[in-house]
Amino acid sequence: MKLNIAILPGDGVGPEVIAEAEKVLNSVGEKFKHDLAIEKGLIGGDSIDKMGTALPEETVKLCQTSDAVLFGAVGGPKWDSASAKVRPEDGILAIRKQLGLFANIRPVKAYKSLIHSSPLKSDLLTGVDMVIVRELTGGLYFSKPKKRWANKNGRQGVDTLRYSEKEIVRIMRVAFELALKRKCKVTSVDKFNVLETGRLWREIANEVGSQYPQVQLEHMLVDNAAMQLVRNPANFDVIVSENTFGDILSDEAAVLTGSMGMLPSASLSGVIAESTFTSKASLYEPIHGSAPDIQGKGIANPIAAILSMAMMLRYSFGLLDEASIVESAVEEVLYEGYRTADLVTDDSPVLSTSVMGDYISNKVKLL
Ligand code: NAD
Secondary structure, three states, X not given: OEEEEXXXXXXXXXXXXXXXXXXXXXXXXXXXXXXXXXXXOOOHHHHHHHHOOOOOHXXXXXXXXXXXXXXXXXXXXXXXXXXXXXXHHHHHHHHHHHOOOOEEEEEEEOOHHHHHHOOOOHHHHXXXXXXXXXXXXXXXXXXXXXXXXXXXXXEEEEOOOOOOHHHHHHHHHHHHHHHHOOOOEEEEEEOOOOOHHHHHHHHHHHHHHOOOOOOEEEEEEHHHHHHHHHHOHHHOOEEEEOHHHHHHHHHHHHHHHOOHHHOEEEEEOOOEOOXXXXXXXXXXXXXXXXXXXXXXXXXXXXHHHHHHHHHHHHHOOOOHHHHHHHHHXXXXXXXXXXXXXXXXXXXXXXXXXXXXXXXXXXXXXXX
C-alpha cells in the first residue's frame, strides 16, 4: 500500500521524537512491504525563523494533499515575547482549523510495567484505560472576540467561549461511537453550574445520548472531573469535553501513565465509518509540547510520538495489524524494563531517545 505522509517535526524535542517515530514507521514499511512517500514541512518557531510565518502556505498544501500528517511539537522561549506578532502555536492551531480537525482522541492507558513510574498509588492505576475526546477547533482557543487593548483602567484582555449546536453534536457523536466499541460509558465534562456554554453542552449531550441507549451517559463538572481523575481513574471509559478543559485534563491524565512522554493523540475531521474512523488528512501528535527544558539532551521519551504514528496507521490507513504490532512492541520493550529518563524510578539503565527508538523499531521487526 502507498502511504503518503506529511511530517512536521516543529521545535524543541519535536524533531527528536518524530525522528524515532519515523524510524519505527520505516520498520513497519519494510516488514509489511508498504511504500512510504514521506515529505517534510515547516511549522512553528522553525518556520517563523525561516519563512516569517508559523504556517507557510506550502505546509498547508502539503498537508491537504497527504493522506495523514505526523506532527511533533512547536514553541519555545525564543519566540515567547509577550509582544510577539506571530507565535509558533499559531501554526498548529491554524492547521487544525484548516484541516477541520475538530475531534482530538487521546487514549490514556496505564501500562502494568509502568505503574511504579506514576506518583499515584499502584492500586488506583490497575485497569486504567480511557480515551479523552477533546473538542479541538472551537471554544476559548478560537472564538471571537479575542484581543488585548488598554484604556484608562489599564490593560485589558478578552477571550470568548462560544459553541454552536453543530459543534457539540459532532464531537458528542465521536465520543458515543467510540464508547460503543469500548466499555459503553461516556462521561461528559462541563461547567454547567456557571457557564451558558456548559448548559448547552449538557443539553446536547443528553439529546445525542438518547440516540445511544446502549451507552451509559454521566455528567461531571470539570472541577470534580479533575479530582476523580486522580481519585478513581479506572472508573472512566470515554471522557468528552470542550477544548480548554480537555487540554488540561489530558495533561493531568498523563501523570497516570507515568510521563507526558507517553500520551499519543489523533486529531480527526471525524466522519465515523463502520469499523473505524475515516477522515481525510488527519493529524497525529504526542500530547506534550516542545519541552525546551530537555531539548537537545537526547533524553526525551519518544513513545508518545511512536504511539501517535500507530494511531495514524489505524485511523488513516486502516492498517490494524501494523498498528497493533507497534503498540505491542512498545509494551514489550517497557515490560523488558527499558526506560527513558522520565520513566526511571530505580537504578535501571536509562536509554536515550534514539536508543529507545532503536529498541522499539527492532522489536517491530521481530514480532
Ligand atoms: P511540555 O509538554 O513541553 O513540557 C512539560 C513537562 O513535561 C516538561 O518538564 C518536559 O520536560 C516534560 N516532557 C514533555 N515531553 C516529554 C517527553 N517526550 N519526554 C520526557 N519529558 C517530557 O509543556 P510546557 O513546558 O508547558 O511547554 C513548552 C512549550 O511547548 C511551550 O512553548 C508551549 O507553548 C509548547 N506546547 C506546544 C504544544 C504543541 O505543539 N502541541 C503543546 C503543549 C505545549
